[in-house]
Amino acid sequence: MFDDFFIRALIAGLGIALVTGPLGCFVVWRRLSYFGDTLAHSALLGVTLAYSFELNIALSVFIISSLIALILIQLQKKTNLPGDALLGLLAHSSLAVGLVVIGFLTFIRFDIMGLLFGDILAVTTDDLLIIWTGGAVILLVLKLIWKPLFASTVNYELAEAEGLNPDRAKAIFTILMAAVIAISIKMVGLLLITGMLIIPAAMARNISNSPQKMVLFSIIGGLLSVLLGLFSSLEFNTSSGPSIIMASLILFILSLLNIKQSIKLKN
């Protein structure tokens, strides 16, 4: 019925949505959307390195993004610049370095649009393996650090005082962010990954009254966005990333209608 590439894209996309759902909730709660953007922008450099040295793309993106996260932590300690300025500095300079490096790699033909906005044709069977095993590991680790991470998201001092070690949880979460960007870059594209993290979670916030529900709705929203997005991408021949993000935007708008209705019902 469908071509193989489309089936692969579906399996990949659904795997990504399972992971971005819960992680996205933390991105919203902890106000990390710009941080996510920064890591995603630096991913371009990771991709160019992967091509130059014939590495696996996910692996090299993961390494570069983690490195950028480490540099950010160091800069925060050593300078008095505000966090958003440092993030902007890292995001745009790593994007620029990535683009310049691409310019030098004249022997490779890059599909820049594919890199920036995702390409469902690019998903291979190997990628599926990386997405699903990587995704499973990310979710498992997130489950292990859930308690300290969530507690310190609510209140850092309570978590620290009652012996939960929030600093370690935060460091591990940063690595998970780099990992989720690494596994989803091919599919969603580096300019739109943060949207995949934030929009389903934001939609879920509108319709949930507890953290567990928000995570659940965020996952469901992500899965629906991937399904809707990929089918319309096939139908209208659009890039996969924008199509998925637009689908999630539509769900977000629907969740706003839901709020208005429930307010009306209360009155």
Next chain:
Amino acid sequence: MSSENSTLIKLNNAGFKQNDKWLVEGVSLTVEKGKIVTLIGPNGSGKSTTAKIALGIYKNIEGSVEKYTNKVGYVPQKISIDWTLPLRVYDFMLLTENIKDEAIDEALTLTGVIHLKNKNLGNLSGGEFQRVLIARAISKKPELLVLDEPVQGVDYTGEIALYELIKRISDTLNCGILLISHDLHTVMTATDHVVCLNGHVCCSGSPMDVAKNNEYKTLFGEQASQILSVYEHKHDHVHSDKGEIKKN
């Protein structure tokens, strides 16, 4: 009296410096099981800082903290919770430890806010939220409770009831309490040991000892000293089982 194994936490000459300014220095105190230690002192005297040193929230401190328990309940003075989180009272109760439903209900009932269990935390009033904070801290059945102005914003009758509750918890759970309070009346009725801070320990001892101390008098005024002695006088008689007053 102070056997080593009943010690829960011990500060040895502890202090904390921020931006080259001492917030508090040279604090030594011990909290033991079943005992209430109260920190008093004017604003900015380092009470909350001392609590945070004891709890390990401040790193890079001077001196040392010896901690003999991991079961800690904390009621912070200021708490800023981000309302981007959908969080009910029930979820908040489970924040740092998985507690059984019965224990949650019990604690919320004790502090008088069981009816708010499924309410969103963001919709509570200041006093209600304070009661939830206390309920959360005691529901863990901690060995050490650190209460930083625990009844702020609570109505007057509630205040008295909550202090009674705190005293009762210290007895029933046999837990040690480090209490920060502005309310000198409370300090005198319930406390075993008072530490008077003003950037450093200006005096410490039993409530009566502190009341007599000259530094305390200059810090709080003669009147405060009299409050102390009024309460101390209560102890010159005991109540028999039938409620009759017996003179010592």
